[in-house]
Amino acid sequence: MIDFHTHAPAWHTASWLSGAGFDTGDFVAFLDSAGIDRAVVLSHDGLFNPTPEANDELAAFVGACPERLVGLGTVSPRRPGALEEAERLLTVLGLRGLKLHPWLQGFSPHELALDPICETVGAAGGIVLSHDGTPPYSTPAQIAALARRHPRVAFVLGHGGLHDCWREALACTQETPNLFLCICGTPPYAARRILQQAPPDRVLFGSDAGLSQRASQDYAVARVLELDGWGITDEQREAMLDDNPRRLLSGEWS
Ligand SMILES: [Zn+2]
Structure with missing residues (x-):
């Protein structure tokens, strides 16, 4: 099983999760207990404050177990140097794409400064994953419009x-x-x-693991167990949890 949406700890974020106390070893132990083979790990602090340092810390977290963890860094298109940072996190830090959070980071998916950033990610065979589901700046249609401007990039x-x-x-x-x-x-x-209705080769699953200040990931465990209650078929399970994420991470999705 590949979990396509997890988070690194909130090391610095001033929120109910600040000072999260788990490390890469704790996180991989959770993956083992939940039957998850690989996880896509997104920044946490970087969503609130998208800095190069946040990408450095994410890269160190996933770099401690690169065979199990894949990191997506973050930039805000409104910050100076965003394009250069997108290049750096792909080429120097070994992260595999971007997590955008227009809602927390305060930009619109329609802003043109995103275009060269998305093309840079695509040229490296990377992925642009965006938070969605919370208007006004993170509706699915806004993210889809950005995806249509970059048809060779996986969103x-x-x-x-x-x-x-x-x-x-x-x-x-x-x-x-x-x-x-x-x-x-x-x-x-x-x-x-x-x-039932989405193209079966483009559905993924994520647990949001990491949204905890403790090493235990009770919420994520519950999300994985919930899968059984969806009436999911063996084919759907294999596509969503294995084939689709593996193709996407290998860059052979189109
Ligand atoms: Zn999340």
């Missing part, structure tokens, strides 16, 4: 529209060949409909 809706926008996420995925939908935080009734 991922990180939350499948969450509670409010999952129908829009499903429709956008059906209409946009380079857009994948990660079921993560999406309610179970929506997950069932997505599995």
Whole structure:
């Protein structure tokens, strides 16, 4: 099983999660206990404060276990040097793409400064995963419009529209060949409909593990167990948890 949406600890973020106390070893122990072979790890601090240092710390976290952990760094297109930082995190840090969080980072997916950044990620065979499901700046249709401007770059809706926008996420995925939908935080009734109606080769699963200040990842364990209640078939399970994420991570998705 490949979990396509997890987070590094909130080392610095001033929130209820600040000072998260788990390291790479603790995180891999959780993956083992939940039956997860590999995980895509997204920044946490960097979503609140997208700095090169946040990407450095994420790279160190995943670099301690590169055979199990794949990191996606982050930049904000409104910050000076964002394009150079996107290049650096791909080439120097070995991260595999970007996590954008327009809602927390305060930009619109329509901003043109994103275009060279997305092309840089695509040229490296990387992935652009965006938070979605929370208007005004993170609706699935906005992310899909960005994906359509870059048809050779793989984009991922990180939350499948969450509670409010999952129908829009499903429709956008059906209409946009380079857009994948990660079921993560999406309610179970929506997950069932997505599995029935989305292109089967573009559905992913994520647990949001890492959103805890403790080494135990109870929420993520519950999300993995919930899969059994979706009425998921063996074919759907294999596509969502294995084939699709593996193709996407290898760059052979189109
Ligand atoms: Zn998340």
